[in-house]
Amino acid sequence: MIETDPDLRAVEATLFASDHPMTVEQIRGYVGDSVDVAAALSQLSEHYAGRGIELVRRGKTWHFQTAADLAHLLRREREESRKLSRAAVETLAIIAYHEPVSRAEIEAIRGVQISKGTLDVLMEAGWVRPAGRREVPGRPLIYATTPAFLTHFGLTSRKDLPGIADLKAAGLLDPIDSAMGEMLFTGEESDAELAIDVNNA
Amino acid sequence: MIETDPDLRAVEATLFASDHPMTVEQIRGYVGDSVDVAAALSQLSEHYAGRGIELVRRGKTWHFQTAADLAHLLRREREESRKLSRAAVETLAIIAYHEPVSRAEIEAIRGVQISKGTLDVLMEAGWVRPAGRREVPGRPLIYATTPAFLTHFGLTSRKDLPGIADLKAAGLLDPIDSAMGEMLFTGEESDAELAIDVNNA
Amino acid sequence: MTGPMLFDAEYPLRDESAANDQFGSDVLTIDIDGWEGPLDLLLALARNQKVDLRQLSILALVEQYLVFIDQARTLKLELAADYLVMAAWLAYLKSALLLPKDPTIDPSPEELALRLQLRLERLNAMRESGARLMGRDRVGRDVFLRGTPEGLRVVKARAWECDYFELITAYGQINARTAPAMHIVKKRQVMTLEQALERVSAMIGRAIDWTAIHAFLPPMADPALRKSALASSFVAALELAKRGLIDLQQEATFAPLMVRKTAR
Numbered sequence: 001m002i003e004t005d006p007d008l009r010a011v012e013a014t015l016f017a018s019d020h021p022m023t024v025e026q027i028r029g030y031v032g033d034s035v036d037v038a039a040a041l042s043q044l045s046e047h048y049a050g051r052g053i054e055l056v057r058r059g060k061t062w063h064f065q066t067a068a069d070l071a072h073l074l075r076r077e078r079e080e081s082r083k084l085s086r087a088a089v090e091t092l093a094i095i096a097y098h099e100p101v102s103r104a105e106i107e108a109i110r111g112v113q114i115s116k117g118t119l120d121v122l123m124e125a126g127w128v129r130p131a132g133r134r135e136v137p138g139r140p141l142i143y144a145t146t147p148a149f150l151t152h153f154g155l156t157s158r159k160d161l162p163g164i165a166d167l168k169a170a171g172l173l174d175p176i177d178s179a180m181g182e183m184l185f186t187g188e189e190s191d192a193e194l195a196i197d198v199n200n201a
Numbered sequence: 202m203i204e205t206d207p208d209l210r211a212v213e214a215t216l217f218a219s220d221h222p223m224t225v226e227q228i229r230g231y232v233g234d235s236v237d238v239a240a241a242l243s244q245l246s247e248h249y250a251g252r253g254i255e256l257v258r259r260g261k262t263w264h265f266q267t268a269a270d271l272a273h274l275l276r277r278e279r280e281e282s283r284k285l286s287r288a289a290v291e292t293l294a295i296i297a298y299h300e301p302v303s304r305a306e307i308e309a310i311r312g313v314q315i316s317k318g319t320l321d322v323l324m325e326a327g328w329v330r331p332a333g334r335r336e337v338p339g340r341p342l343i344y345a346t347t348p349a350f351l352t353h354f355g356l357t358s359r360k361d362l363p364g365i366a367d368l369k370a371a372g373l374l375d376p377i378d379s380a381m382g383e384m385l386f387t388g389e390e391s392d393a394e395l396a397i398d399v400n401n402a
Numbered sequence: 403m404t405g406p407m408l409f410d411a412e413y414p415l416r417d418e419s420a421a422n423d424q425f426g427s428d429v430l431t432i433d434i435d436g437w438e439g440p441l442d443l444l445l446a447l448a449r450n451q452k453v454d455l456r457q458l459s460i461l462a463l464v465e466q467y468l469v470f471i472d473q474a475r476t477l478k479l480e481l482a483a484d485y486l487v488m489a490a491w492l493a494y495l496k497s498a499l500l501l502p503k504d505p506t507i508d509p510s511p512e513e514l515a516l517r518l519q520l521r522l523e524r525l526n527a528m529r530e531s532g533a534r535l536m537g538r539d540r541v542g543r544d545v546f547l548r549g550t551p552e553g554l555r556v557v558k559a560r561a562w563e564c565d566y567f568e569l570i571t572a573y574g575q576i577n578a579r580t581a582p583a584m585h586i587v588k589k590r591q592v593m594t595l596e597q598a599l600e601r602v603s604a605m606i607g608r609a610i611d612w613t614a615i616h617a618f619l620p621p622m623a624d625p626a627l628r629k630s631a632l633a634s635s636f637v638a639a640l641e642l643a644k645r646g647l648i649d650l651q652q653e654a655t656f657a658p659l660m661v662r663k664t665a666r
Contacts, residue, residue, distance in 0.1 A: 014274055016253060017267045017554055050210075052212070052213030064548060066218050068545050073231050073232060074546055096531075110438070112441070112484075154540065154541070164531075167527050217548055218547075264550070267552055275553075275555065276555050282561040285568075294576065312580045354569060
């Protein structure tokens, strides 16, 4: 009987008790080397399929979560997470679809400079991290998404990003046209925007 | 099939996501009045019986928890080994050879004071324990070794410890002695020069 | 075709636009602050053409942008420099597109228009992707992790290291260090004062003239013994001099000590 398999129980209990998603190696650290963790995980995720709780994989990590279609029941008393600004959402999307990208590349796509706070917000949320430097003059920092990004947005891997295959096929994720960028968008302050006297804040 | 019963799924997800144990009424507040929560709970607890996760009832409230017999998995020990300091090794040796001894006695034998931390480390290692008080003025604590000490050093009893004579025979008393000797008899000979030799006894 | 179309109500990021749909200039006064740069404005204008961005009429778009900027200026709104740079560039692009083709211009106006279009497509793609990303089942909003995880703990146990040899050596050293000090001096080969007296007295009979004291020393290899012999012989010489048997003489400090039998 599947329920009494001690390896399965051990993996199930470990993931259930953990307060963060775990990799196979991390789980093995708790249940012992003798357990085939990967096999147990795949059996478990089958077992939980269609239930109120699901076992899901995000990148290299696994965790239990409630089934997405039950959101309407549970959302009620949960606070909506603070809304991200439009600039932050776009910046996150650019990093996720193009990673790794430098700040200048993000700016070239958006056509404006990004204010300092935007990347900070994304890093504070744990979705974005600096991922080294680009070996070009100036050695700019480049940014990439984190495992927590995959977890939060329910992505098994970056290949799961909505529409990424189509965008790639359409050439929209190619390195940006720097000629045009230089012509139009060098060194301009974006925060000023269309600075107005008639602000309707 | 049990897994697809929507009422069951709803109750399962609600309890999983809740940050406190819930009564039947509280659960009903989430899943709706149409659901027979009590029946769903009893079906669920049957389903989870014997797995790594258990649905348990405490008084009027229900919650999920990791199976009690797997609690040992959730606590993983990581050993970090560190070398005992020179002072600690000497203190341990003195306790082993002279037990039970008070701190003042240890200091008298070592010829150096010991810091409080030294005895603490030996007790943390499980090799030394307080063994009552000496019935002298001030009633100082006295210390002795533990069975774990014998085990660690592979001794059947303290009588296995080599005596001073054994140590001497093994050359273990020599290092300091010979160093002193060299200092006295080589370095200084040149100064003697015309010293008149009266002590040729 | 300019003003009202700019603020199509379907553009979701600007709520106030619907009410001001009909009057371009009014719209400008209330909503001009919402743009995130000229490219953003261009994209909003482009979406108002309600065609696939790939079928976009760049000329119409350029026209709209220029009109928009013009209106902003008539309203004496202060325009950020980048909007004006874009306007200048678009005005150039417009004239280049309208004029008869000049094959010497590189890149050609058509090429530039294509690049502009691609940029708009890109920005649009990222904007839509961002929205789709935000709309996914997100942890904490749509799906939930366990409310009360027991948590996994790693308990750090410090293991102290010490082996048996270290232990007993340490004890040996304490003993060695604290044992009462006993000094043993090595037995050395020496020439005693008695030996020296005997030897010097015996030899002095033969020495008629001044002789260095070294000559009275026995031939010996060991320098230590030689020193001892020298010292003893020196003391012996003093003793013999005191008895009046020999004379001693030294010409200068550290000069050889000369010995001879007392002249009678």
